[in-house]
Amino acid sequence: MNSIVHLISGSEQDALNALEQAKESGNIQWVRPMLEAFRDRPEGLLRTEIGSMLGALKISDGAEVMGDALEDPDFEAVHADIIGFLWSCGFQSEDQLRSVVNCAADGDFRCAMEALTWIEELESVNDENALWDALLIIRGVTEEGRSDGTQPLFEAMHKALSLLERTQ
Numbered sequence: 001m002n003s004i005v006h007l008i009s010g011s012e013q014d015a016l017n018a019l020e021q022a023k024e025s026g027n028i029q030w031v032r033p034m035l036e037a038f039r040d041r042p043e044g045l046l047r048t049e050i051g052s053m054l055g056a057l058k059i060s061d062g063a064e065v066m067g068d069a070l071e072d073p074d075f076e077a078v079h080a081d082i083i084g085f086l087w088s089c090g091f092q093s094e095d096q097l098r099s100v101v102n103c104a105a106d107g108d109f110r111c112a113m114e115a116l117t118w119i120e121e122l123e124s125v126n127d128e129n130a131l132w133d134a135l136l137i138i139r140g141v142t143e144e145g146r147s148d149g150t151q152p153l154f155e156a157m158h159k160a161l162s163l164l165e166r167t168q
């Protein structure tokens with residue numbers, strides 16, 4: 001059984017050993033399986049280890065893999081975590097802007113908070129269409145009004161993105 005399979009479906013100890021191998025090889029092939037294991041595995045220690053690794057990735061292509069997971073409904077339960085991993089890694093790329101904003105709009109308080117943190121770190125957005133799409137989504141959310149406590153978060157997202165729009 002290869003290490004990626006151990007990570008996803010092996011015993012907790014086998015999965016932890018697989019993570020050690022992932023640390024050593026450190027290539028892109030591990031990112032999606034680590035996201036899947038983070039989503040599916042119930043063991044607290046294992047999830048903590050995986051989260052630490054995903055939050056410290058130095059593989060820039062990892063941002064694309066995480067962005068794909070944000071668009072995958074199978075990962076909805078961990079969207080807030082994934083946005084947090086993107087932020088922790090310093091992956092504030094406009095390529096994920098639409099995905100992050102959509103997750104915030106569809107998600108819970110924690111997802112909106114992670115999205116706001118991520119958005120506030122954006123230095124610029126060169127793709128005006130992505131920026132306008134994000135602004136429209138957020139404007140729609142703020143106009144509908146939220147009673148779940150996220151309204152101020154979306155207002156802050158709108159303000160941060162509006163500032164980026166002005167600097168284009």
